[in-house]
Amino acid sequence: MDTTTLNFSDFLKKSVLQLEAFNKVSWVDIFWGLLSSFLIGMFIYWVYKKCFRGVVYSHNYNITFVLMTMITTLIIMTISSNIVLSLGMVGALSIVRFRTAVKDPMDIVYMFWAISVGIANGAHIYPISVVGSLGVGIVIYWLSRRKVKDNPYLLILKYEESAQDEVLVRLRKLQYVLKSKTVNKHLTEMTVETRLRDDNTAFVNELSNITGVRDVMLVSYNGDYAP
Numbered sequence: 683m684d685t686t687t688l689n690f691s692d693f694l695k696k697s698v699l700q701l702e703a704f705n706k707v708s709w710v711d712i713f714w715g716l717l718s719s720f721l722i723g724m725f726i727y728w729v730y731k732k733c734f735r736g737v738v739y740s741h742n743y744n745i746t747f748v749l750m751t752m753i754t755t756l757i758i759m760t761i762s763s764n765i766v767l768s769l770g771m772v773g774a775l776s777i778v779r780f781r782t783a784v785k786d787p788m789d790i791v792y793m794f795w796a797i798s799v800g801i802a803n804g805a806h807i808y809p810i811s812v813v814g815s816l817g818v819g820i821v822i823y824w825l826s827r828r829k830v831k832d833n834p835y836l837l838i839l840k841y842e843e844s845a846q847d848e849v850l851v852r853l854r855k856l857q858y859v860l861k862s863k864t865v866n867k868h869l870t871e872m873t874v875e876t877r878l879r880d881d882n883t884a885f886v887n888e889l890s891n892i893t894g895v896r897d898v899m900l901v902s903y904n905g906d907y908a909p
Contacts, residue, residue: 758804845894
């Protein structure tokens, strides 16, 4: 009885021949894969817009989640059809470097969500992408709507040296953490982090009424401040 052994070289040759034929992915699969990625990508778009809690919302950045989902689907469809393409794609992606800074950790979650959906749709595992997206979306929406007991703020003060004692007495009534302090001749600029359990900001007016205080500014703080 004749036995035929298939080594790695023969496997690569067979993959090259299949690459020329390219008959593993049908037009129907491409259509449904892109359509499902677009619909779930729009769901990610909606969740991000509704649950965004950062300082400035970026519409263009939100659009990238939809495009990232569809592009990942195309990549998975391409590399799953042939081993040669898979090796080439790995080599090509290994030299790509992204240097855009991601300030909000939640943005990374949305990126992985979009990529995961694209991988599942590209592999034609639609139940995972649909059910998983619904679960992730519900959890993000629920957590984002929970009321925070105390909200962090940055209090920026600019005052003269003569007002320092009175400013410190007023700050002791607040729970604060010193972030930075700059002294320029007789003028001091101090930044502190404080937490408010309600929207009562009357202390800002009290600080501004102190003789020698030049400026008082209160801004929302998301943890990305760098003095």
